[in-house]
Amino acid sequence: MKAALSLLVLSFICSASAPARGQSKPKASTAKPEAESTVEEPSRLNSRIADVLRSTAEGAKKWNDERAAARVQAEVADLIWEMEPNAARTLLITAWDKASSAREEKRAERSAYRNESRQTEVRREVMMVARRRAPDLARRWLAEMAEEAGRKGQERGVFDDRTPRSTVLLDMAMAVAAEDARAASDLAVESLQDGVSFGLQNVLLAIQQQDFELAQMVFRRALQRLKAAGMQDPNEILILYSYLYTPGKVQAANTSENRGSFSLAVAQNRPQVKAAADQSPQLALEFLKTAAELLLSAPPPATTGAMEATARAQLSVIGTLYPQIAKQLPELAAALRQRALQMESDAKFSPAPAERPADMPEYRPGEKVEDYAERRIDLMEENAKREANPLRRDILYAEAAIATAPARYERGWSLAGSIQDEQLRADLKNWLTYRAALHLLQANEFDRAYTLLSKNAEAAQRAASLVVGAQRLVKAKEVTRARDWLQEAQALLRKADMDESWTRIALGIVSTYGQFDKWAALEALNDGVKLMGRFPVGAGADERAPLVKKFSVKTISDITFGTNGFGWRAAASAFAPEQLESVLDVLAKIETPEARGVAIVALCRKLLDPKAGKRN
Amino acid sequence: MTRHKPCRIVLCGSALAFCLIVLSLTVSMTLAQEGGRNRMRIRQSEPNVLAPELYLEQLRLKITLVDLPGASDPRSYWEGTYQLYFVSEAEHEKALRELVKGASKGGAVALDLSLSSFPKKTLLAEGSFKKSALASLKDRTFILERIAFRARVPDAERTKEARLLLSCNVKIYDAQLKQTIYRTRLWDAQAPLMEDAKNPERDVARTTVYSNFYVTKTGDVYESQWTREGESTSW
Numbered sequence: 001m002k003a004a005l006s007l008l009v010l011s012f013i014c015s016a017s018a019p020a021r022g023q024s025k026p027k028a029s030t031a032k033p034e035a036e037s038t039v040e041e042p043s044r045l046n047s048r049i050a051d052v053l054r055s056t057a058e059g060a061k062k063w064n065d066e067r068a069a070a071r072v073q074a075e076v077a078d079l080i081w082e083m084e085p086n087a088a089r090t091l092l093i094t095a096w097d098k099a100s101s102a103r104e105e106k107r108a109e110r111s112a113y114r115n116e117s118r119q120t121e122v123r124r125e126v127m128m129v130a131r132r133r134a135p136d137l138a139r140r141w142l143a144e145m146a147e148e149a150g151r152k153g154q155e156r157g158v159f160d161d162r163t164p165r166s167t168v169l170l171d172m173a174m175a176v177a178a179e180d181a182r183a184a185s186d187l188a189v190e191s192l193q194d195g196v197s198f199g200l201q202n203v204l205l206a207i208q209q210q211d212f213e214l215a216q217m218v219f220r221r222a223l224q225r226l227k228a229a230g231m232q233d234p235n236e237i238l239i240l241y242s243y244l245y246t247p248g249k250v251q252a253a254n255t256s257e258n259r260g261s262f263s264l265a266v267a268q269n270r271p272q273v274k275a276a277a278d279q280s281p282q283l284a285l286e287f288l289k290t291a292a293e294l295l296l297s298a299p300p301p302a303t304t305g306a307m308e309a310t311a312r313a314q315l316s317v318i319g320t321l322y323p324q325i326a327k328q329l330p331e332l333a334a335a336l337r338q339r340a341l342q343m344e345s346d347a348k349f350s351p352a353p354a355e356r357p358a359d360m361p362e363y364r365p366g367e368k369v370e371d372y373a374e375r376r377i378d379l380m381e382e383n384a385k386r387e388a389n390p391l392r393r394d395i396l397y398a399e400a401a402i403a404t405a406p407a408r409y410e411r412g413w414s415l416a417g418s419i420q421d422e423q424l425r426a427d428l429k430n431w432l433t434y435r436a437a438l439h440l441l442q443a444n445e446f447d448r449a450y451t452l453l454s455k456n457a458e459a460a461q462r463a464a465s466l467v468v469g470a471q472r473l474v475k476a477k478e479v480t481r482a483r484d485w486l487q488e489a490q491a492l493l494r495k496a497d498m499d500e501s502w503t504r505i506a507l508g509i510v511s512t513y514g515q516f517d518k519w520a521a522l523e524a525l526n527d528g529v530k531l532m533g534r535f536p537v538g539a540g541a542d543e544r545a546p547l548v549k550k551f552s553v554k555t556i557s558d559i560t561f562g563t564n565g566f567g568w569r570a571a572a573s574a575f576a577p578e579q580l581e582s583v584l585d586v587l588a589k590i591e592t593p594e595a596r597g598v599a600i601v602a603l604c605r606k607l608l609d610p611k612a613g614k615r616n
Numbered sequence: 617m618t619r620h621k622p623c624r625i626v627l628c629g630s631a632l633a634f635c636l637i638v639l640s641l642t643v644s645m646t647l648a649q650e651g652g653r654n655r656m657r658i659r660q661s662e663p664n665v666l667a668p669e670l671y672l673e674q675l676r677l678k679i680t681l682v683d684l685p686g687a688s689d690p691r692s693y694w695e696g697t698y699q700l701y702f703v704s705e706a707e708h709e710k711a712l713r714e715l716v717k718g719a720s721k722g723g724a725v726a727l728d729l730s731l732s733s734f735p736k737k738t739l740l741a742e743g744s745f746k747k748s749a750l751a752s753l754k755d756r757t758f759i760l761e762r763i764a765f766r767a768r769v770p771d772a773e774r775t776k777e778a779r780l781l782l783s784c785n786v787k788i789y790d791a792q793l794k795q796t797i798y799r800t801r802l803w804d805a806q807a808p809l810m811e812d813a814k815n816p817e818r819d820v821a822r823t824t825v826y827s828n829f830y831v832t833k834t835g836d837v838y839e840s841q842w843t844r845e846g847e848s849t850s851w
Binding site: 383386389390392395398551 | 732785787797799837
């Protein structure tokens with residue numbers, strides 16, 4: 001068996017050398033292991049793609065960026081699994097080892113809110129493949145992660161998942177929920193071994209969109225977990241509450257001295273689902289009863305070693321749940337009220353009123369949101385005018401300009417005009433213009449958007465706006481105009497002072513051309529290829545338009561949310577199978593091996609025909 | 617007491633891209649004081665206690681840019697302005713009371729700790745700095761020595777709960793990020809006491825007023841007024 005395995009590994013290494021164009025089956029494939037002997041003849045295209053993939057995976061062993069290597073190896077393992085299962089399995093194990101050994105970036109700081117680990121992200125990607133292809137490996141690796149979590153015991157942010165293992169499980173559940181809600185529910189239930197995580201409400205919503213019964217099953221398992229383990233962290237109750245009553249908004253328990261203060265996580269793309277409590281009042285009742293009992297049976301704060309924080313957290317949970325409990329379970333509500341009174345002195349809340357930021361006026365009852373927003377800008381402008389220190393005054397004007405609505409860009413410009421620092425004034429005006437142009441393009445107001453974006457002196461922002469506009473124009477069947485806009489973006493790219501934003505723009509141009517002219521897409525790829533090597537965009541990176549942030553003040557909006565098409569996955573979709581060799585020739589010019597490998601794998605994934613048969 | 621002001625809104629890249637809000641109601645992103653030392657040490661307040669022995673003759677102001685991605689790029693620079701004031705305990709309490717009085721019943725109050733909220737204050741130091749070589753921690757540290765302190769504070773105001781207000785406004789250009797970062801901050805610190813650099817669990821007579829900034833690889837900025845000595849460039 002050992003010998004068979006060695007042969008197999010050897011065959012993999014031999015066949016992984018750089019493939020020549022048009023090369024047929026690798027010689028080493030003559031060593032036919034039993035497990036691979038029954039497979040069919042592959043198509044010529046798939047055979048060629050497999051050669052390219054194996055060569056890329058082999059090259060990845062030498063990459064400096066271990067995470068990129070692990071990602072690419074896992075992806076290649078997934079892609080060649082049908083053709084060469086044993087070699088793919090070996091490659092997947094290599095990917096896991098690489099992901100696990102990749103050192104976490106030196107980042108001593110931990111957020112009090114949410115911490116993300118790049119190692120966990122890569123492991124999730126490897127695990128996703130393992131779950132689909134080799135469940136035994138997935139199980140083994142999850143056990144490894146559980147063991148590690150027990151050893152590390154890092155300080156958690158209030159919106160962190162319980163452990164890295166639960167993060168991986170819930171991320172995997174999210175990834176499969178749309179196509180396989182049953183699998184997602186299994187993963188979510190597995191994550192409950194570590195407790196109720198922040199990401200669970202996300203997954204519950206995703207499952208609910210497919211199958212509400214399944215979502216209820218997972219929810220009830222979470223309740224069982226809470227009953228069995230007791231209330232270890234009041235945030236677990238609030239996570240389940242958010243799923244039932246406020247989908248997409250999760251409140252954290254307050255531990256600060258300000259009674260009215262709380263942290264809230266709001267989904268940028270709020271899920272469009274009916275609140276589960278409305279769909280199933282029975283489920284909500286079960287939850288309220290369990291939550292009330294847990295709160296009533298929790299040890300007194302004074303016995304916990306963190307009296308104030310515990311009392312404040314429990315009081316904030318009671319405060320959140322009380323209205324619902326009072327409506328449906330009056331006896332438990334009375335008991336909770338009593339409990340809250342007992343804890344009041346333990347909490348030691350500050351007698352001072354809660355702080356309100358100086359740039360926020362008080363709400364007037366019945367006031368419209370837009371009116372409040374205008375009053376807020378007025379107040380911010382007044383604060384800026386009163387400020388004597390020039391640098392601080394400029395910053396206050398900038399914050400006021402940023403607080404304007406995208407459509408009110410003229411007011412933003414006016415506020416920016418009061419800034420003395422020339423650089424900040426110019427950068428801010430451009431940013432307001434970029435934001436307004438994207439806003440107009442969302443509404444297909446092409447003429448107004450074009451007039452506006454032409455005023456943007458920041459070339460990368462103008463080019464990105466043009467690409468977003470071209471995408472919208474293609475959808476609106478205005479292909480000629482879309483081509484004009486893309487050509488203008490390309491002209492800007494040729495003259496640009498390069499950075500990663502331009503790589504994204506180049507990929508955006510490629511992907512947009514790909515929607516109506518695949519050969520123009522190839523030319524655009526050729527134009528941008530030098531850039532792509534120097535300023536690589538990772539395969540796992542989001543595909544949004546670049547932010548092109550030239551300045552930073554305390555508050556700045558995430559203006560490109562909702563855009564897409566500016567990454568490798570979209571760019572790879574631009575090409576047809578008959579372009580494979582031409583595209584590979586262009587990609588070979590990318591100097592950085594990691595960037596080249598990422599690009600090649602993205603392309604191969606798009607062009608590999610899953611129906612074309614397996615390979616021996 | 618070391619205070620940690622949490623960020624009001626933080627964007628993070630989870631599956632649904634959540635933004636996190638404290639005190640809710642705001643619409644855009646803030647990343648303020650944030651980082652590893654999220655602890656809060658509770659210190660019992662001691663109102664109206666004279667402690668003249670804690671008022672040293674001179675103070676030192678130390679403003680540090682702990683690290684930034686483009687530190688070694690000669691095109692990076694940072695500049696700033698500062699104003700350091702002493703505010704007596706009575707004046708501080710009075711200003712806060714005024715702010716609270718202005719709040720409508722039951723509502724939140726804008727505790728606008730702008731300098732204008734404290735009409736009676738003593739200016740201890742004021743100035744600006746600009747540094748264009750940022751390669752070492754020393755290069756990124758601005759120090760103002762010998763700020764007259766004890767002599768500027770009347771005997772009757774040398775109490776434990778008197779305050780120092782440090783207004784610090786900075787502009788940082790990071791050539792690697794190709795980004796100019798602007799921050800304005802008003803720190804409110806206990807005047808005669810500070811966290812001991814060698815033992816953060818105890819307080820000592822204040823020798824230095826600190827303002828620290830740190831720029832992450834992604835351009836986020838952390839800020840603090842913690843005691844910060846030594847050569848570490850980690851937050």
